[in-house]
Structures are given as structure tokens and as C-alpha cells.
Amino acid sequence: MSRTRFALLVVLANALASVSGARGDEFAFHVDATRGDDGWSGTAGAPNPDRTDGPFASLAKARDAVRALRAGGPRKGPVRVAVHPGRYELDKPLEFTPADSGTASSPTVFEALPGNEPVVVSGGTVVKGWKNGPRGEWVADLPGLKTGWRFRHVAVDGHWRGRSRLPGKGKDFFVMAGLAGADPNAKYDTPADRFEYAPGQIDPNWKNLKDVEIVALHFWVDSHFKINAVDPDRRVVTLDRFSRRKFTDDYQKTPARYYVENVYEALEPGQFHADATSGAIHYRPDVGEAPFMNELVAPRLTTLVEFRGDPGAGRFVEHVTLKGLTLSDSTWEPDPADAVDGQAASEVPGALVLSGARSIGVEGCRLVNLGGYGIDLRDGCREVRIIGNELANLGAGGIHVNGGDARAPEPRRTGTVTIADNRLHHLGRLFHSAVGILIRNAFGVQVAHNEVSDLYYTAVSVGWVWGYAPSVSRDNIIEFNHLHHIGHGMLSDMGAVYTLGISPGTAVRNNLIHDVEAHGYGGWGLYTDEGSSNIVLENNLVYRTTHGGFHQHYGRDNVVRNNIFALARNEQIVRSRDEPHRSFTFERNIVYYRTGELFGHTWAGASDHIAVDYNVYWNASGKPPEFPGGLDAWRGRGFDRHSVIADPKFTDPSHDDFRLLPDSPAFPLGFRPLDLSTVGPRTP
Numbered sequence: 001m002s003r004t005r006f007a008l009l010v011v012l013a014n015a016l017a018s019v020s021g022a023r024g025d026e027f028a029f030h031v032d033a034t035r036g037d038d039g040w041s042g043t044a045g046a047p048n049p050d051r052t053d054g055p056f057a058s059l060a061k062a063r064d065a066v067r068a069l070r071a072g073g074p075r076k077g078p079v080r081v082a083v084h085p086g087r088y089e090l091d092k093p094l095e096f097t098p099a100d101s102g103t104a105s106s107p108t109v110f111e112a113l114p115g116n117e118p119v120v121v122s123g124g125t126v127v128k129g130w131k132n133g134p135r136g137e138w139v140a141d142l143p144g145l146k147t148g149w150r151f152r153h154v155a156v157d158g159h160w161r162g163r164s165r166l167p168g169k170g171k172d173f174f175v176m177a178g179l180a181g182a183d184p185n186a187k188y189d190t191p192a193d194r195f196e197y198a199p200g201q202i203d204p205n206w207k208n209l210k211d212v213e214i215v216a217l218h219f220w221v222d223s224h225f226k227i228n229a230v231d232p233d234r235r236v237v238t239l240d241r242f243s244r245r246k247f248t249d250d251y252q253k254t255p256a257r258y259y260v261e262n263v264y265e266a267l268e269p270g271q272f273h274a275d276a277t278s279g280a281i282h283y284r285p286d287v288g289e290a291p292f293m294n295e296l297v298a299p300r301l302t303t304l305v306e307f308r309g310d311p312g313a314g315r316f317v318e319h320v321t322l323k324g325l326t327l328s329d330s331t332w333e334p335d336p337a338d339a340v341d342g343q344a345a346s347e348v349p350g351a352l353v354l355s356g357a358r359s360i361g362v363e364g365c366r367l368v369n370l371g372g373y374g375i376d377l378r379d380g381c382r383e384v385r386i387i388g389n390e391l392a393n394l395g396a397g398g399i400h401v402n403g404g405d406a407r408a409p410e411p412r413r414t415g416t417v418t419i420a421d422n423r424l425h426h427l428g429r430l431f432h433s434a435v436g437i438l439i440r441n442a443f444g445v446q447v448a449h450n451e452v453s454d455l456y457y458t459a460v461s462v463g464w465v466w467g468y469a470p471s472v473s474r475d476n477i478i479e480f481n482h483l484h485h486i487g488h489g490m491l492s493d494m495g496a497v498y499t500l501g502i503s504p505g506t507a508v509r510n511n512l513i514h515d516v517e518a519h520g521y522g523g524w525g526l527y528t529d530e531g532s533s534n535i536v537l538e539n540n541l542v543y544r545t546t547h548g549g550f551h552q553h554y555g556r557d558n559v560v561r562n563n564i565f566a567l568a569r570n571e572q573i574v575r576s577r578d579e580p581h582r583s584f585t586f587e588r589n590i591v592y593y594r595t596g597e598l599f600g601h602t603w604a605g606a607s608d609h610i611a612v613d614y615n616v617y618w619n620a621s622g623k624p625p626e627f628p629g630g631l632d633a634w635r636g637r638g639f640d641r642h643s644v645i646a647d648p649k650f651t652d653p654s655h656d657d658f659r660l661l662p663d664s665p666a667f668p669l670g671f672r673p674l675d676l677s678t679v680g681p682r683t684p
Helices: 003-016 059-071 143-147 631-636
Strands: 026-031 079-083 086-089 094-096 108-112 119-122 124-126 138-141 153-156 159-163 194-196 213-218 221-231 236-239 257-261 271-275 280-284 296-299 305-308 317-323 326-328 350-355 357-363 366-370 373-377 382-387 390-394 399-401 415-420 423-425 437-439 446-448 451-455 460-462 477-479 482-486 494-509 512-516 523-538 541-545 548-552 558-561 564-566 571-575 584-587 590-593 597-601 610-613 616-619 650-652 657-660
Touching: 026 059, 059 079, 059 094, 059 108, 086 124, 153 280, 296 366, 305 317, 350 357, 350 366, 366 373, 373 390, 399 415, 482 494, 494 512, 512 523, 523 541, 541 548, 548 564, 571 590
Parallel strands: 026 079, 079 108, 086 119, 094 305, 108 317, 119 326, 159 271, 305 350, 317 357, 326 366, 350 373, 357 382, 366 390, 373 399, 382 415, 390 423, 399 437, 415 446, 423 451, 437 460, 446 477, 451 482, 460 494, 477 494, 482 512, 494 523, 512 541, 523 548, 523 558, 541 564, 548 571, 558 584, 564 590, 571 597, 584 610, 590 616
Antiparallel strands: 124 296, 138 280, 153 159, 153 296, 194 236, 213 221, 213 257, 221 236, 271 280, 650 657
């Protein structure tokens, strides 16, 4: 913006403070995508009869008007931008800088007005000009595909639609036929860029082979590739980049699973194919979709809204709130050398990005049909409130919080974030190893009363230091969350709540966790991995996991108490490394199961390194629980001397009612009843 225009806006905004936009100490602008005009004052909710004044048409113009208003001097009351229902299609991200900051007494609020339609802030384009295609699909020209525009999903009438995929609908995955000469016994982190395929899995004669993408599923990640070459005689496909891990099914010698996307010949109803050579999109309508009558939106932008402060220089965006908006239609493409297979899909960005942002609110919003993470907090964010939102149908995870690590200067560190009363579901649609709520280098984060469900990897992950190195992760509270239907058997090595590194003051408590399903190994409820230390895990109900209610890989001085671990399939309590310090205390817990082992993995040499007592164990199949070395030897090592083997007397465990009857044997041992009545999002 030129200085002259900015000065004129200052004059205009000050003049408007005395007319319809101002009510007492509060000032309001209006934005209406349908009826507004950026040449008007923005102080009225509707055009006047002469159509000489009325609301703005764009959010950017409203932001500029607020900036100009604040440049005129301090204000006493809030400045509100009332956003009328409609579709606001962005040509570039809506950016807030320190110049857009409010104050504690005069915050800036961009708030959706109620109406029959939502306020949709879109980073996509409505595709027009459809015509009939040769295979019963619709076809439209998108010339930008020829010059690098890429997207992995579209939205049809607001519903997520993906690319064509092989195997087809109703089938899961292909299995690689071989490793193309690679050593199956190599270290797990051995890169790979080729594999053998079985007849019928890959066809070198597919139209636009370079547009096809292969997604390999192995260990705890999904790796993404384009095809570089196909040798039909040897049935070997060579990929355009290397994976970070070998192409085996986890730590087994058998080859990994994979699937293929964006094959034109594989189009099924409800799928699309983007043809970069011809610059056209092909969409095969789903059942009930009338020819050319449905709105299809192709995403263009990666970031829709950005709060861009400069924490290194001590300049922050402060006291701005987004309320009731719907953010949709974003896309992201990795670097050509990146297979996007780092842990937790942590390199995938968000649609709402905050850097150097303080006292920011995201409240009552919907973030849907996005190609990456939903909300992405980076360096120098403090006092951010993410309250009462819905995040659904996302290419990666829901919320990602990460600031400067232990080597970073204090202003770059991120903390004191509240993530509460949100619903996150149908996540990881493109990048399957993404996490529902990912907290990496951050402190003082409260994750409370959220529901996280229907994703392929971990629901909540806390910490980002492997081992016992210095970490900024501390005082993070994970409580009263409902975490369920996690994993769906796609990846391995996950937990409903997963922790890393030293984390004093961190607590995982009062959570309801169930239905965690891994592929090969590691569908755990509570998972303290790689140096997790000084964490309290208490008052949680965990049931129906594939590989255990609790697993500690290695760590120090963790406390696991007053939890119910029920109905794990393979093992119930897992410990996989012995170290010369107190690893954890396990006391006043109830362990109830019908299948699998009671204790899994490594319990030898643990006498001085763990404390286990005052627990209730019960095998509901009728078999006695088996302890390492036998019960007498186990107690002789100092474990479970006061524990009991008895039916804990749940109200109705066959119907997931794990409330205890008054005469439960757990109560004399000091077990406190779990009160999970307020778990999950609270009604506003």
C-alpha cells in the first residue's frame, strides 16, 4: 500500500469513527462478498439505496481499514469486522502483521455473522466449463496444470473427493513383489527408490505416467513418489526420489504395502484425475450428482491466513481473533526430493499459520477440505487460544504447535497455548502419518476436552527430543480428551497419546481412549517413547487397543497410576528397554483382558528400575494371569506384593461400561473412581 493511500485511509477511518460504524467504545466494519464494494466505507451492513456506500467486498480491504483506524491512535473498545455469509475466494493469503495488532482493551475480531450460509474463506477456484469426457466423466480445462499447479483433492458441494486410486474401491493395498535387489536385512533407515511389482499392479502404458503417484506404507510413515521409469520385463518400477526407510513391512523381511493414485484409466465414481500434460481435470460424478450441476472447487493456495510476526526482532501480531469462519480448499506439494516421510508428517504446513503471534484467538471456526495441517503454530507464539473449532477432512493433521528448541533464544520459543473443546476427525487423508494434535518444541500447552478420531496415526503427540537431551517441552497438560478409532490398521508404532523426551510437569490424565489399531506392531493407548521422562499418566480409561494399554520404550521417572487398561488384544503392559535408573512407577491400576499376554517384551533385570504395586489384574477368559517368571518369583523381586488377582467388578464391560461396583477389590488398594462425565468438547 502506498503512503498516500495509507494516509487517506487513516483520515477516512478517523472520520468514520463518528458515524454508523462506531457504537460507544466499539467500532465495526462490515464485509459482504456478494453485495459489498471495496470502494465503500465498510461501516454499514447493507448498501444504501443510492448504492454509494455499504460494506466492503473483501477481507483484505477490511484488514487495511482496521490497520488505518488503529494508526490514528489508541482505541478504548474492540474493533470488529462483521463478515457476512458468502464465499470469499482468496487470490493470495490473508496476512496479518504487527501493524494489525489490537490491544488487551481493544482487540480486533473478525467474526462471521449468522445466516443461512456459512462464511467460507477459500483458497480454491470453482471449476467451470465442464463437458463430457470419453469415459463418462466430466472434463474441464485447467491450463495452470501445465505450469505447475498441483492438487491432491477437490471438494464437490463441500465434500472431499480424492484422486483415482488402485487397488479400486473396496480393496486395501497392493503388496510389493520384491525389493529389486535391496537387502531385506539392512538397517531400517536404509533409503530405497525402486521395487518389484506383481502382474497387473503397474502398467507402463498408462496415460501420462508421470502424473501417477505411488504411496508406500511402511513402519510408521507413508512415502510419496512419482514414477521415474518402469521396466516391464523385470517388473521393476524406479521412483523419482528416495524414501528414508527400506521397503519392508515394518521390521519384517517381507516387502511393504503400497497404492497408486491419479491413474486416468482407474477413475471410479467420486474420483478425479488431474492431467498435467493436457491441462485438464477429469471428474467422474458420484451417485446422485447431476451432470454439471455440482460445484467442484480445486484448491490453489497452500496458506489461507497467516499471522506474520517477527519474534527475533521482538515484533508480534497481538490481540486478533478469528471467530466463526470456515477455512477451506488448500493444497501443498513437497519438494521434488522429499518423500514426505518424516515422523508425524511434520514437514507438511498448515492452512492457518501463526509466527510471532500472541494473544490470538481461533474460536468456533471450521477448517475443512484442506491439503495439509489445519492450524500451524510456529516460532514465538504465546497465549494462543484454539477453542471450539471443527477440523475435518484434512490432508494431514489438525493442529501443529512447534517453536524454537532448547538452543533457540527465548523470544522464538512457543508456549502457553490452549487447545480446548475442538472436534478433529477424518484426518490424514493424504499424508497418513500426520497427528491429530502435534506438540513438538513447546511448553505450557493445555489440550483439554477435545475429541480426536478417525485418523491413521497418533491422536496427540507431545515432545520432540529423542533421548535425554535438553528440551523446552514441559508443563504440557493432556486432559479430558476423547481419543478414539485411531490407526485403522494402516501404520505401525503409534499411540493415542505419544510422548518424546524429557518433559517435567507434563501430565496425561482423565482421558477416554479406545479403539486403537496398528498394522504390524504398536497400537498402544499411552506410549512413552524415546527418553520420555518426568511425566504423570493417571486417571485414564484405555480399552480395545491392538498392542497394549501402556508401553514404555525407555525413559525415566514416569508415573502411571490409577488408570484402567482393558481388553488389549496382544499384550496389556509393555516395557521394551531396561536402563540403570527408575524407569517408571506403575501403581493402583486395573488391568483387565481376555486375550494376549499380561506383560510384554522386557521385564528381566528390572528389579531396581521400576516400581509395580497395588494393582488389580484379571484375565476374564478364565485363565490365570501370567507374570514374568511366575507370580512367586515376581513378588520375590519386589513387584506387586500388595496387588490382587481378582475381578475388578465393572458395571458392564461387554458394553464398554467400566464403572466400578461398590464392592470392587480396587478400592481397598486406594484406586479412585474415574469421573469421565465431562470428557470431550463441552457445549459452549
